[in-house]
Amino acid sequence: MRAILDFLALIDRRIIYAVLIFAIILPLFLKPTLPSSPTKEVIEAYNAVESLKEDDIILISTDYGPSAYPELQPVLEVVLEQSFKKNVKVLLMTHWQFEGLIVGINAIEKVAKRYNKVYGKDYLILGFKPGVLGVMIGLSEDFRKVFPTDYYGKPIDSYEIYKKLIKDDTVLNYKDINLLFGFEAGATGDSWVQIVQARYGVKMAFAVTAVMAPGYFPYYQAKQIVGLVGGLKGAFDYESLNKSKGLASLIMISQVVVHSVILVFILLGNVGFIIRRILG
């Protein structure tokens, strides 16, 4: 009896790792259809993109890398789908790490191809620029000051899309942006809110990793951001709102099983721990 309790209270971490590997991989072969119950903040983020009209501008900031790919990439693809369906003009940039641009380009090229969108006419890849504060302030003046050329090295004002984007003005800045959608795995999202939203009043929504979501709820509650998509659950709900089945819908089953497995381990550990204490 004592040996069983000791085992339950002190399970070797290698056993936990082995069980988790199977818990992650095996459900991927099942491909079940899971029910979704989107939360208010996810619905509002979805509606913020849905409310955009033809020729409106959405600025997408992909401030994440492959580490956050499963949680944020599905949302990015759906946001791009929504935008291209409505002929909304898309600007893509990153100022967190270069890898943000790579994941962003992968998504935008994939979705643009599906909707026959043309580079330079329907969307523009501004590129990567470090120096968060400097970039954000520079964009408030003129996008050309920060991104004189696009990712491919061509002046951004030489593209057809630029002439449409500047509208009645002569420069492109935050006043022309209808929605900023940030995909955040670092602290850049805080800067977007604290500098750009607070100073220039830009309407913004975010998709963030699950570990970061709790930190964004104060911004959402204070109405500084219009919507929030947190973690894989948020991504799954976002996909379901769009009635599409992407990466998040595929891997959600693994999360269901893994969370259950972790809960089983926690329960076993506590049962062993409590009974050991009772027995002394």
Add this chain to the structure above:
Amino acid sequence: MQTQIPVIVTFISGILIMALFFIPREPFTQIEQLTSRWYIIISGFALLLGIDSLILYHWRKIKRRDKDAVYSLILIISFFIALFWGIWAWYAYGGPFISNSSYLWLFQNIYLPLDATMFSILGFFIASASYRAFRARNLESSLLLISAAIVMMGRVPFGGSIFIPFFFVFMIVAGSYFLYIATKYTGFNAIFRYFLAILFLSLGIGVFFYSELLSQFIPSLSNWIMQYPNTAGQRAIILGLTLGSIAFSLRIIFGIERGYIR
């Protein structure tokens, strides 16, 4: 003089940047952009210091032939491959990250999978750490355990249905535990533990009879925890951090804190 000049530079820069933030008008915005560029340049120098320290640290490990020196060797070789490949890509393609650059191939096929792998491993550590950390040692840790379990199951479909049997077993075991230890105490301590025992056992029994209703309730409860207790806590952390940062920044600006000079 050696200490006075950095303090004066810090004072002027601190006051100027603070003023720039609150005056979004010309010529202040121009100055703000200029100082932001300076910040990027100075960060570049900090990066150089970091590289110097990293290479020296690992080089010393190789020279001493430490136990894990082979990893240091791999790091140095990888560092110089990436560095020289990147420099060569500037000449060959006009930039390392231009769409047809071979450096981009290196980045996409080696760096990105490694980055994803590193983060994936974290999931295993978190699972193992959760198993060890979430123990019902006392009332506070029990509350943390229960709220963590509710949030965890509220974040997946069917979470409520999966959560109920676990919750039932935990409540019955925890209730029995408090019932048992209450017999070892007298007075208020005993009454408090009897109260906890009754509370946990009642919750366990209640969950058993109202399982269907509760399974629908778990996602809403998870969301409520995220929206209210979590937001209140986060807001307190943000305010505390910000006030601390302001106080510390003012100490640096006014030369009270001079640790950075040494």
